[in-house]
Amino acid sequence: MPELPEVEVARRNLEKWLRGAKLTHVELSPRIYYGGSAPLYARRLTGRRISAVERRGKWLRLVTDGEPTLYSHLGMTGKWVLRKHDDPPQRFERARLDSARRSVRYLDPRLFGRIYGISGNATPPPAFTALGPDALTDGIDPAVLHARLSRIKRSVKEALLDQTILAGVGNIQAAEGLWRARIHPERAASSLSPAEVRALARGLEGSIRDTLAREDSPEITYVEEAGADNPFDVYGKEGQPCPRCKTTLRRIVQGGRSTVYCPRCQPRVPARRAR
Numbered sequence: 001m002p003e004l005p006e007v008e009v010a011r012r013n014l015e016k017w018l019r020g021a022k023l024t025h026v027e028l029s030p031r032i033y034y035g036g037s038a039p040l041y042a043r044r045l046t047g048r049r050i051s052a053v054e055r056r057g058k059w060l061r062l063v064t065d066g067e068p069t070l071y072s073h074l075g076m077t078g079k080w081v082l083r084k085h086d087d088p089p090q091r092f093e094r095a096r097l098d099s100a101r102r103s104v105r106y107l108d109p110r111l112f113g114r115i116y117g118i119s120g121n122a123t124p125p126p127a128f129t130a131l132g133p134d135a136l137t138d139g140i141d142p143a144v145l146h147a148r149l150s151r152i153k154r155s156v157k158e159a160l161l162d163q164t165i166l167a168g169v170g171n172i173q174a175a176e177g178l179w180r181a182r183i184h185p186e187r188a189a190s191s192l193s194p195a196e197v198r199a200l201a202r203g204l205e206g207s208i209r210d211t212l213a214r215e216d217s218p219e220i221t222y223v224e225e226a227g228a229d230n231p232f233d234v235y236g237k238e239g240q241p242c243p244r245c246k247t248t249l250r251r252i253v254q255g256g257r258s259t260v261y262c263p264r265c266q267p268r269v270p271a272r273r274a275r
């Protein structure tokens with residue numbers, strides 16, 4: 001499932017492929033289009049030049065030289081890929097943006113992705129406007145994050161998935177960040193000390209940067225597809241030894257999502273606070 005690093009790779013690719021280019025042909029499947037009439041919006045986009053490709057959290061935004069702005073959320077399995085003009089429609093192809101030089105397609109087998117077309121001053125999708133600071137472009141301010149978490153009774157793991165607190169962090173980056181910061185995923189968000197939140201901010205930023213460095217390729221491979229090549233420290237590694245202390249990693253389910261953690265490195269009660 002795409003998280004901030006994968007969406008950032010998609011942004012860089014789209015920028016490389018389409019920035020400055022005039023769209024000569026646009027197709028949008030009504031199955032992923034949420035902005036009203038897909039054919040109408042496709043016609044409105046045609047002839048427009050892409051002036052910027054931006055990202056906020058897990059959202060992409062294609063800005064044009066005219067009124068239309070295209071918002072894209074990759075959902076669980078969405079991908080923007082580069083093809084040739086005469087390549088036939090791809091399996092699971094849901095959108096197509098052609099310029100004179102390139103043919104960019106959007107593939108999405110499971111259809112959880114969404115595309116919104118917005119014109120003029122119309123409000124962006126609500127999920128976009130509610131986003132908190134972006135963990136990469138805005139950076140994580142530990143004091144701000146501590147203030148937000150201190151009001152939350154839920155577990156810190158669940159709080160990190162809330163896109164209004166921090167945009168872009170998903171199940172993978174949350175598990176990796178907590179492991180790097182040595183914080184138990186079931187700790188109440190409000191129980192974290194300022195020093196622990198600083199460690200968490202460093203852990204999340206480090207994990208996002210490391211993932212980004214590995215994934216800079218024209219076509220993203222999601223971990224679910226990578227199989228044995230899972231490059232993460234703990235995500236998807238239940239039953240394997242902790243890379244730090246060799247204790248067997250455990251998996252718990254929180255809010256319907258699994259979290260893998262090390263019971264030794266990430267104690268439920270931090271050592272220095274134990275009574």
Ligand SMILES: [Zn+2]
Binds near residue numbers: 245
């Ligand atoms: Zn460990």
